[in-house]
Amino acid sequence: MDTSRQIARRLLEVGAVKLQPQTPFTWASGLRSPIYCDNRVLLSFPEIRNEIVSALAGAAGAMDSIEGIAGVATAGIPHGALVADRLRVPFIYIRSSAKEHGRKNQIEGRLEAGRRYLVVEDLISTGGSSLKAAEVLRAAGGEIGGALAIFTYQFPSATRAFQHAEIPLTTISNYAALLEEAEQSGQISAEEAATLADWRRDPRAWSDAFVN
Template identity: 40%
Template sequence: MTLQTEIIKQLIDEQIVKFKEEGHFTFASGIHSPIYTDLRQTISYPKTRKDITKALVELVKAYYPETTVIAGVATAGIPQAALVADELNMPMVYVRSKPKDHGTKSQIEGVIREKDHVLLIDDLISTGGSVLKAAEAVKRAGYQVNGVLSIFSYGFPDAKQNFEDAGLTFQPVITYSDLLARYQERVGMPADKVASYQSWHEDPWHWAK
């Protein structure tokens, strides 16, 4: 069993991933979805937490070896960024969704130096909106952003286009296609339900209609 497959198994067994048989969840972006991944829960499970950290570290080494600072995207990306930074013995910062309204009014908490290469970590990517805003904040402060890592990506075309427009790349540990295939194997589901989940993925903005 690969590390990725083991992580998916844990997400399913711990019900961190939920598929709705009827109805839908609603994302912050407004998308209606038959699936919800509450990845904030992963920090409560030591084995899952450690396996995800290991997988993210492997992605750093494979795709972004020039990284010198790990940045967590508030709030869900912060604990995972801390775990990865600790494993790699690197500095860590985090990026707020907006500047705080008191004190230094900082949006970035922690120390980044002029020549640093910053790698952002978030829990999941749907359209990429929140993490790309964080990346823009780092760039606006005058620093280099290498790219983005996430535990999970829905693999929407919107995200691909948004990252291309921003001139950034991203790498997830798990994609929606990976998750659906393993979920089908693990819990079983009828063919028409699999087809419905696949059709949602092809056009999530209009699926509920």
């Protein structure tokens, strides 16, 4: 079994994937969606967490000269810190906005201008959170070696956004693998599969059309 399917299996195993077509989730982007994949749950299972970190660190290790990890707040922080620890490289994290008290930082940790960072995020929907963090990092003088996440919904608009920002995106699992795994293991009903197929054809239209 390939890594993306194996990780998808783990996501289902820990109950990270929730379906609520009648009472949709609101995503960070504001989109409403029948599905939510909560990668934070993986952190509570040490063996599975170890498997995830190994896959992320393996992917990061295969990239060209990554000199530091930049976690995206909040869910990218624990995964990113674990990967940085495994690779023995510096770690920083990027808040969605600057703190309003204390040192008023948006980037926490010691950023070194010119250092090549890998942006680590738990999940990519629109890609907006990771790309915003990458922008903040670039503006502060950091180089971006790429972005790495556990899961992506594989939206073509997200792919284009990463290409436009010239940031190569790598993920260790994805929506197609999740759907295959859920269908083959019988963890999704025909009705749920139909809802997801309908949603996936045009997530924005599905979101806009949803009436409470």
